[in-house]
Amino acid sequence: MTAISPATIRAQFPGVGDWHYLDSAATAQKPQAVIDAVARGYGETYATVHRGVYDRSAAMTRAYEAARERVAAFIGGQPNEIVFTRGATEAINLVAATWGREHIGKGDAIIVSRLDHHSNIVPWQMLAGEVGAEIRVASITDEGRVDLDSVRDLIDDRVKLVALPQVSNVTGAVLDARAVADMAHDVGAKLLLDACQAAPRLPIDVAALGCDFYAISGHKMYGPTGIGALWARADILDAMPPYQGGGSMIDRVSFEEGTTFAPAPTRFEAGTPHIVGAVGLHAACDWIDGIGRDAIHAHEAELVAATREGLAKHNDVTIYGPADSAGIVSFNVRDIHAHDVATILDDAGVAVRAGHHCCQPLMDHWGVPATVRASFAAHSDMADVEALLEGLNKVKRIFG
Structure with missing residues (x-):
């Protein structure tokens, strides 16, 4: 299995550029091909x-x-x-x-x-x-x-x-x-x-x-x-x-x-x-x-692991889903609505999904109105993860 070169792949996506697009589970950006x-x-x-x-x-x-x-x-x-x-x-x-x-x-x-x-x-x-x-x-x-x-x-x-x-x-x-x-x-x-x-x-x-x-x-x-x-x-x-x-x-x-x-x-x-x-x-x-689906999955698994590790350092963040999730990390910050988190992240150039994700019975089960969801793609890289985590720090500074 050949390792992914995120920079090479990212260059094939004219809609991404320097944008930290972490909403591929909703809809994926399109490669030039x-x-x-x-x-x-x-x-x-x-x-x-x-x-x-x-x-x-x-x-x-x-x-x-x-x-x-x-x-x-x-x-x-x-x-x-x-x-x-x-x-x-x-x-x-x-x-x-x-x-x-x-x-x-x-x-x-x-x-x-x-x-x-x-x-x-x-x-x-x-x-x-x-x-x-x-x-x-x-x-x-x-x-x-x-x-x-x-x-x-x-x-x-x-x-x-x-x-x-x-x-x-x-x-x-x-x-x-x-x-x-x-x-x-x-x-x-x-x-x-x-x-x-x-x-x-x-x-x-x-x-x-x-x-x-x-x-x-x-x-x-x-x-x-x-x-x-x-x-x-x-x-x-x-x-x-x-x-x-x-x-x-x-x-x-x-x-x-x-x-x-x-x-x-x-x-x-x-x-x-x-x-x-x-x-x-x-x-x-x-x-x-x-690219190879094995390579894409392995690449996204690395990004998921890094994201979960960074989020776990915050004792007021709840992470949903298993550690071996396929390309998706959902979370909430205590006492801050998911929509507010996503709005501030957007100001920081990070696009995530916030809402019930067309899964209202799941939200009801967890007792929350919504979650923040970061979802990765072949073009995602560690800079996206770092931007997400830095954006989360900004969210917490704004909300005290």
């Missing part, structure tokens, strides 16, 4: 896909489908198992609206956790309310991991789906997905993983993970906004009904004979897709693997 791919996609190579018979349309169709192949390779799947979506949120909603309505009914149960993002809670609440299913909530450990013993206690033959984050967007805790997959499959349930925070930094093999559904979001992994993907096992995807109706997703439309649908994954991509988004996501996958 992705920006260039998007510019070309909207410029000299732009055309529609799957429709035109002229050369440029055919070339763009090949580029769009090449992006599907690249995303499949990125996570260890096959191209016919990849559905392009607007992001992980739409991917999860797609599963709820199609597979969920087909397979989850009155008296069935869905397991989520108190660690989950709202995007992996609300769709299941909506489905459960519609069909009369039960939501079971797995507890978390003191260090901010999904409690596997709690999951084990909640699983029985009424459970049809377990939906959990592979990496928490608040604590950075990494899930033992294989263990959960085995638990779920033992009772005939399926496992969905929210992989928004895992995809930019962890090597991924969906077969080894044992999951059935896998949701990623392009803008978290240095790609464009408005593009993401759902991976599902081919046999599951083939049996799922369409999500939306429109162009592209059909085989034939007839008033007399009714409409027949295209095979998966095309039947889930109604209308003109986010063509250039897919091209940009392809470039993002190439860029990440050019």
